[in-house]
Amino acid sequence: MMVEQDGDLTDKCAQVxxxxxxxxxxxxxxxxxxxxxxxxxxxxxxxxxxxxxxVTAALVNRYFGSKEGLFAAVIERAFDxxxxxxxxxxxxxxxxxxxxxxxxxxxxxxxxxxxxxLLRTAAEPGAVNLLRQNLxxxxxxxxxxxLEGPDTQHRAAMVAALxxxxxxxxxxxxxxxxxxxxxxxxxxxxxxxLDQWIRG
Amino acid sequence: MMVEQDGDLTDKCAQVxxxxxxxxxxxxxxxxxxxxxxxxxxxxxxxxxxxxxxVTAALVNRYFGSKEGLFAAVIERAFDxxxxxxxxxxxxxxxxxxxxxxxxxxxxxxxxxxxxxLLRTAAEPGAVNLLRQNLxxxxxxxxxxxLEGPDTQHRAAMVAALxxxxxxxxxxxxxxxxxxxxxxxxxxxxxxxLDQWIRG
DNA sequence: ACAGGAAGTCAACGAGCGTTTACTTCGTGA
DNA sequence: TCACGAAGTAAACGCTCGTTGACTTCCTGT
Numbered sequence: 177m178m179v180e181q182d183g184d185l186t187d188k189c190a191q192v193x194x195x196x197x198x199x200x201x202x203x204x205x206x207x208x209x210x211x212x213x214x215x216x217x218x219x220x221x222x223x224x225x226x227x228x229x230x231v232t233a234a235l236v237n238r239y240f241g242s243k244e245g246l247f248a249a250v251i252e253r254a255f256d257x258x259x260x261x262x263x264x265x266x267x268x269x270x271x272x273x274x275x276x277x278x279x280x281x282x283x284x285x286x287x288x289x290x291x292x293x294l295l296r297t298a299a300e301p302g303a304v305n306l307l308r309q310n311l312x313x314x315x316x317x318x319x320x321x322x323l324e325g326p327d328t329q330h331r332a333a334m335v336a337a338l339x340x341x342x343x344x345x346x347x348x349x350x351x352x353x354x355x356x357x358x359x360x361x362x363x364x365x366x367x368x369x370l371d372q373w374i375r376g
Numbered sequence: 377m378m379v380e381q382d383g384d385l386t387d388k389c390a391q392v393x394x395x396x397x398x399x400x401x402x403x404x405x406x407x408x409x410x411x412x413x414x415x416x417x418x419x420x421x422x423x424x425x426x427x428x429x430x431v432t433a434a435l436v437n438r439y440f441g442s443k444e445g446l447f448a449a450v451i452e453r454a455f456d457x458x459x460x461x462x463x464x465x466x467x468x469x470x471x472x473x474x475x476x477x478x479x480x481x482x483x484x485x486x487x488x489x490x491x492x493x494l495l496r497t498a499a500e501p502g503a504v505n506l507l508r509q510n511l512x513x514x515x516x517x518x519x520x521x522x523l524e525g526p527d528t529q530h531r532a533a534m535v536a537a538l539x540x541x542x543x544x545x546x547x548x549x550x551x552x553x554x555x556x557x558x559x560x561x562x563x564x565x566x567x568x569x570l571d572q573w574i575r576g
Numbered sequence: 577a578c579a580g581g582a583a584g585t586c587a588a589c590g591a592g593c594g595t596t597t598a599c600t601t602c603g604t605g606a
Numbered sequence: 607t608c609a610c611g612a613a614g615t616a617a618a619c620g621c622t623c624g625t626t627g628a629c630t631t632c633c634t635g636t
Contacts, residue, residue, distance in 0.1 A: 194602095194603080195601090195602060195603065195612080195613050195614075196603095196613085197612075197613070200613080200614090216416075216418070218416070218418045218419055219418055221592085221593070221594085222593085222594065222595090223592095223593085223594090231613095231614070231615090232614070232615055232616080233594080233595085234595080234596080234597095234614080234615070234616080235613080235614060235615085236594095237594075237595060237596080238613090238614085242594080242595080243593095243594065243595090304548060304549060304550075307549055308549045308550055308551065311545075311549060311551060312551060312552050312553070316551060316552075316553055320553070329552075329553040329556075330553055330554070330557060330565070332553060333545060333551050333553035333554045334542075334565075334569070336541070336545060336551070337538065337541035337542045337544070337545045337546075337551075337554075338537065338538055338541050339541065340540075340541035340544050340545060341536070341537035341538050341539065341540035341541025341542065341544065342534075342537045342541065344537070344540050344541065344544065345511075345533060345536060345537045345540060346537075348504060349504060349507055349508045349511055350504075350508055351508065351511060351512060351516060351533050351536070351537075352512050352516075352529075353512070353516055353520070353529040353530055353532060353533035354530070354533045354537075356529075357530060365530070365534075369534070372572070394632090394633080395582080395583050395584075395631090395632060395633060396583085396633095397582075397583070400583080400584090421622080421623070421624085422623085422624065422625090423622095423623085423624090431583095431584070431585090432584070432585055432586080433623095433624080433625085434584075434585070434586080434625085434626080434627095435583080435584060435585085436624095437624075437625060437626080438583090438584085442624075442625080443623095443624065443625090
């Protein structure tokens with residue numbers, strides 16, 4: 177019941193890839209990222225993840241100990257926002273808006289699914305604790321540190337809330353009112369919304 | 377692994393409840409609502425749901441055909457926002473803010489879990505289509521109809537996005553920056569945020 | 577009071593899951 | 607070159623899940 181047909185997510189290099197643990201590890205992390213972001217933790221089977229990476233399920237457990245261990249590794253990598261927040265505060269809102277809106281374009285692309293998609297797993301008992309810690313530490317905390325004025329923690333949390341909610345409605349629920357907008361218009365609007373909290 | 381201990385959700389009336397299909401149906405819907413909202417669709421077992429309602433799993437399928445049928449019935453009931461939106465537009469923002477913030481208080485209470493918690497299931501393949509339709513029809517659509525000015529659909533969607541994101545961070549991820557605020561302060565802030573979109 | 581039908585139970589099924597063990601295949605340093 | 611350890615596979619285990627069909631229990635209209 178309710179099967180969702182995926183495209184061919186199989187790593188094209190898998191057929192010719194040499195035996196190399198680090199490369200394979202990365203391939204597994206990539207396909208796990210895509211699966212978890214698309215279907216959540218519970219709905220992603222290790223067999224599917226492994227198949228996407230061109231290996232078998234047994235190898236996933238060999239490298240990551242368990243499915244939960246794999247998820248932890250994915251989260252750790254995904255919440256590394258890199259230099260996303262490192263810019264002029266005046267540019268921050270636009271940068272975040274581009275980041276969250278642009279992700280719509282990657283829906284069928286082969287690029288790794290963006291950070292916010294991982295919030296799809298926010299309901300799942302095994303995932304929520306890992307997510308919470310990483311969100312606090314790697315996003316809200318870092319963003320708050322770059323804000324000025326009062327209530328930086330709270331404002332940063334609200335930025336995360338808006339981004340989360342937007343991503344949910346846009347990418348998961350595919351809310352029609354959002355879907356009808358074009359990309360540039362969405363970026364403009366989101367920039368304005370986010371800026372209100374960033375400025376304070 | 378990762379078992380989450382629930383309180384005793386069992387319907388206390390179950391032991392003495394007379395045999396009555398409609399009453400039992402409602403009891404099943406109630407416990408299903410709580411389970412789905414807390415753990416999502418895939419992580420909620422029909423055996424647990426049935427046990428909470430004081431019956432067996434077989435009866436759930438008897439009444440609702442399947443687990444998916446049960447979910448559809450829950451969604452249908454949950455997205456009936458009733459008269460939530462029917463008020464002076466100037467009061468709308470506060471009303472929605474109270475609705476979404478107040479739900480924190482019910483976390484361990486015995487009241488039915490509020491509407492927005494259902495968005496926890498937004499990642500699950502079998503749930504997302506049902507959710508999308510009901511969200512568009514019963515919330516965004518109705519809210520947009522009550523707004524004035526341009527872009528009513530889009531602004532209504534943004535209200536839903538903020539509420540969704542806030543609910544996710546607050547009730548699912550339990551983001552610390554939000555959790556530290558007290559209830560009244562949160563309501564004030566959310567009212568302001570929501571009002572910006574409602575006014576246009 | 578009692579038959580009949582509705583309400584509810586019980587036990588088992590088949591499928592899918594994560595995981596493990598024993599095995600095979602490959603890359604590479606001496 | 608070739609043996610040895612790393613990389614990867616195959617198959618099965620135990621468990622849980624949703625679902626089903628035959629069964630029992632209770633309420634109710636006559």
